[in-house]
Amino acid sequence: MSQRKIYVPQGFxxxxxxxxxxxxxxxxxxxxxxxxxxxxxxxxxxxxxxxxVDVSLLRRAGHGNFAHKGSLRGTHFRADIIDRNGDLLATSLKTSSLYANARVVLDPTDAADKLVEVLPELNRKDVLHRLKSGKGFVWLARHLTPQKQAEIICLGIPGIYFQQDERRVYPHGELFSHVLGYTNIDNQGLSGIERKFNDQLLATGRPIQLSLDTRAQHVLRDELLAGIEKFNAQGGAGLIMNVKTGEIIAMVSLPDFDPNQVGKMGAQAVAFFNKITLGTYEMGSSLKILNTALYLESGVGSVFTKFDVSMPLRIGRFKVPDFHHIGYPITVAEVFTESSNIGSGKMAMQMGSTLQRAFFKKIGFFSTPTLEIPELGAPLYPKKWTDATTITAAYGYGISVSPLQLVTSVGGVINKGIMQKPTLLKMHPSKVRPGSRIVSEETSEIMRKLMYMVVAQGTGKKAQVKGYEVGGKTGTANTLEGRSYKKGSNMTSMVCAFPMRDPQYIVLIMVDRPQAIKGTYGFNAAGWNAAPIAGKVMSRVAPLLQVAPSMNQNTPDDDPFMIPASAPQHREH
Structure with missing residues (x-):
């Protein structure tokens, strides 16, 4: 369409x-x-x-996802941990955690003042620094109670948000601390079962059932605490294991800690140390169980073979004496029941170093044990196995093993010679492993009788339990300070089992540096402290574990389960 023109007369x-x-x-x-x-x-x-839109929706959503991934790993809740009877040991609770988008907080100073008033445990300077950081996401507080969350919502502070979170809770506090372990603030396992099964607990949602029995755990811890207090000890440890299956029924290491309050433990690192699995010790005379079993198994001699223990053994410039002097020859059975270091050393020398080393390797004393927690200590032993090592190892010196390894090997000796691997997981009867043979049934039977004699009339008398056939062995070892042993400073132990005719459970009690008290007449050896603690544990645990009392009412003199001090005439060597 042509543009319209306006006509203007010329000259206008x-x-x-x-x-x-x-x-x-x-x-x-x-x-x-x-x-x-x-x-x-x-x-x-x-x-x-x-x-x-970017600040209020997109960035908030983005940071929310970041926080969610950091604390919950998606939407999966951490699964529960339960004991063998289904009792709850560890669970997770839904919580809310507080964070801020500092870019949209209008008045950081006012916001910090209000938040600290509701949450006095927060540091105002730190909160103010975070709110002034200009960052799109900053944590302010984790795992708030619903009441605190409601109070903060009522403050109406722009840029303050809540993230759904999860907090790990341990209903029994310290009771299972060294077994369960603990998690960090983001619910990642850092020790114990929590660490070993971290991925499984996060991924499957199915609870993990342990072999532990809460009732037995309570008994073991109660008696250990009482014993430590009574004997003024530095600490202690205990273990109860089913010798037929390898299932650990109770495990305690003292001092312990509350996994609900790990962040408040400070420098108390000793409380995190698991003496049962991570610590390695010279176990003293408890190792005479293994030395005697090997001697009988080797066929070198019998329980009636005699050794002269009237004079100390010489190892170079050192002498090996007995705690109680015996001035006459004694049988192998008496070497064991009287806990003779001299007799044990002579038995080991008669067998030889090669046989001893092979047996220790067979029962796992030269390798780190296996268990469903990461805190496991490797044994300590000399690379060069000399005659001196052979002698000292016979009575529990010169080689350091964990209490777990001791219990596992002794359990094998008394379980008809079959050693089961220890486990913290409940096992179905149909899935019990076959185990490995370490001694014959004949040797196992003799060792059960010898251990029974130690409790019936030897150094373990204070471990006796009325109505039950208990057998065991005491162990007292001097502790090392620097490069020498400190006299009077002992790690004492009592390893025992019941019922001895067909052992079901093995119990270990350890007491760290107990003191002599009035009731012990100046002694601080295992028979005076670890043994009575073990007896009290068994008297309370046996009925809980449904172990029926024995009908045997014989005295030591007419008890057919006792081995005579000397051989019958037709069995003389």
């Missing part, structure tokens, strides 16, 4: 026409400027709206 240039033309040009310029301003305003509005 009046003042009125000039004014009209000027006004039209002015209107055109104004229209152009107005269009530019409108476009600028629209563009600015789009930018502002986009920024608000």
């Amino acid at each position: 240039q009046s003042a009125k026409w000039q004014e009209t033309k000027s006004l039209r040009q002015t209107l055109d310029r104004a229209r152009s400027r107005l269009l530019v301003v409108c476009c600028t305003l629209i563009l600015a509005f789009i930018v502002i709206v986009g920024r608000l």
